[in-house]
Amino acid sequence: xxxxxxxxxxxxxxxxxxxxxxxxxxxxxxxxxxxxxxxxxxxxxxxxxxxxxxxxxxxxxxxxxxxxxxxxxxxxxxxxxxxxxxxxxxxxxxxxxxxxxxxxxxxxxxxxxxxxxxxxxxxxxxxxxxxxxxxxxxxxxxxxxxxxxxxxxxxxxxxxxxxxxxxxxxxxxxxxxxxxxxxxxxxxxxxxxxxxxxxxxxxxxxxxxxxxxxxxxxxxxxxxxxxxxxxxxxxxxxxxxxxxxxxxxxxxxxxxxxxxxxxxxxxxxxxxxxxxxxxxxxxxxxxxxxxxxxxxxxxxxxxxxxxxxxxxxxxxxxxxxxxxxxxxxxxxxxxxxxxxxxxxxxxxxxxxxxxxxxxxxxxxxxxxxxxxxxxxxxxxxxxxxxxxxxxxxxxxxxxxxxxxxxxxxxxxxxxxxxxxxxxxxxxxxxxxxxxxxxxxxxxxxxxxxxxxxxxxxxxxxxx
Numbered sequence: 001x002x003x004x005x006x007x008x009x010x011x012x013x014x015x016x017x018x019x020x021x022x023x024x025x026x027x028x029x030x031x032x033x034x035x036x037x038x039x040x041x042x043x044x045x046x047x048x049x050x051x052x053x054x055x056x057x058x059x060x061x062x063x064x065x066x067x068x069x070x071x072x073x074x075x076x077x078x079x080x081x082x083x084x085x086x087x088x089x090x091x092x093x094x095x096x097x098x099x100x101x102x103x104x105x106x107x108x109x110x111x112x113x114x115x116x117x118x119x120x121x122x123x124x125x126x127x128x129x130x131x132x133x134x135x136x137x138x139x140x141x142x143x144x145x146x147x148x149x150x151x152x153x154x155x156x157x158x159x160x161x162x163x164x165x166x167x168x169x170x171x172x173x174x175x176x177x178x179x180x181x182x183x184x185x186x187x188x189x190x191x192x193x194x195x196x197x198x199x200x201x202x203x204x205x206x207x208x209x210x211x212x213x214x215x216x217x218x219x220x221x222x223x224x225x226x227x228x229x230x231x232x233x234x235x236x237x238x239x240x241x242x243x244x245x246x247x248x249x250x251x252x253x254x255x256x257x258x259x260x261x262x263x264x265x266x267x268x269x270x271x272x273x274x275x276x277x278x279x280x281x282x283x284x285x286x287x288x289x290x291x292x293x294x295x296x297x298x299x300x301x302x303x304x305x306x307x308x309x310x311x312x313x314x315x316x317x318x319x320x321x322x323x324x325x326x327x328x329x330x331x332x333x334x335x336x337x338x339x340x341x342x343x344x345x346x347x348x349x350x351x352x353x354x355x356x357x358x359x360x361x362x363x364x365x366x367x368x369x370x371x372x373x374x375x376x377x378x379x380x381x382x383x384x385x386x387x388x389x390x391x392x393x394x395x396x397x398x399x400x401x402x403x404x405x406x407x408x409x410x411x412x413x414x415x416x417x418x419x420x421x422x423x424x425x426x427x428x429x430x431x432x433x434x435x436x437x438x439x440x441x442x443x444x445x446x447x448x449x450x451x452x453x454x455x456x457x458x459x460x461x462x463x
Contacts, residue, residue, distance in 0.1 A: 028056020028134045029148040030106065030270040031171040031248075034065070034126055036152065037190070038161040042119055044154075046126065047112045048077055051087070051172050051270075053134050054098035054105030059084075063111050065128055066151075068206070070121035077111035084109045087170050091373040104375065106172050117156075127151035129205060134270060139216040139247040146211060147204040150250070152265035159262045165189040165253055168328045169367065171269035174375050176276030177241050180226075184236045184380040185267065186328040186365040187253070194256040194360060197235035199228065202250040202268055210248065222247045222271060234363045234382035241273040278372035279318040283325070283381050290316035300384040304459035305359065309385070310351040313366065320344045321370035321377070330364030331385070354387040361386050393417045394461035395453035408442040413451040413463070424452045 032050040039045055048063060065075040084107040086098045097105025128150055135144035152164060168186035175181040189195060201209040201218035209218075222228050224239040228249075231238075235251065248270055255263040284290040288297015295316075303309050315323055325346045327336045334352035348366070363384040370377045393416040403409050411431065413423065428434035431441045431449070441449060452462040 028053035033267040034152040037163045050109040069124035077113040089376040094374040122156045125153045149203045150266045150268040174272045184365045196254040236382045280377040281317040281368045284314040286311040290314040302386040313348045328365045397463040419456040
């Protein structure tokens, strides 16, 4: 038995002898994250999600978070009703290790509690640390002797009442060696803040990186023929694993409002790469196709405020498994209509008309899963929609004009915008220069003329 294990055993035994109660260390930790919700004033609800391998020790019904930068604040969280929940991506006919049999088993524990944060605590960090990581991890040295650690930082100096982003997809996915993989957190932010994602070293303590095996680090956490990349705007992680392996990945999510950073959180994850006979299902990009040759279509588009947007998504599974398609409602005012759910090729249509409140980057996540056994094949994709504002200096057609029948009149438009790329008058057949800023009209009856200015960002304005 290693010294660290002996020491823990002695401490626990001594505590039982003298009558104290302690938290039993939860080995086989697979991942987790901390989020928080501002309830108004100085009240916050903190939530800890913790994931464990069911072949390991059962966690306790309460946890204490570490607090730095806010002296005297104590945060104790209790296990929510209905948890733990089995979240193993396994088909119904297979035994699950969480039920006492089978090879695979993942449980989700959700702890929460409401605390009053002293008004003087304007910038502080809450954290979770516990022994020990899953012993099956193949990218760390002695993983079962290394703690799991993750944290969230709250900055109230600029925004007094902010809620953190929330993660909706389980951070312990299974992927197939040799197949392209895509994972998205399904993150939503209740305040609509801008998020920036990046890969970082996992830690076993504050500013204490885990002990990676040679060749692995936060930026290269998995053996992959394509490297491991993360989309800074959406958090989508893509890679093509080259070997059977279990690796840890950590993602830093920074939160910005009006260009000012107001918080950050770290998500600790475990990616499981196994040997598969199953081919993972795929989803196309915007108005693209999905087939045996892969997927087409962009996953990002830029539109303007007030512009109607609709695009379709196609799915494909080489094994013709029955597929389940879902989205995370990341753009709540949009609609996501699924056709053929539960078939071998369901499809979906997303429609949305953004308002001025939606200016900036918006995204939602789509998850596709098949019914393969023993483990369900899952991929997730993110669709990013950047909304540009309508011009602050729109085109102006000028005041109404009165002329006599048979007379001509000069129509003069104006705008102070410097990025106009063209103009268009309508009805075009009633003017002599329909694509000019100014034109001459000779109407036979009272007529309403409209001038449209087009801008280099793809937006337009009319009067």
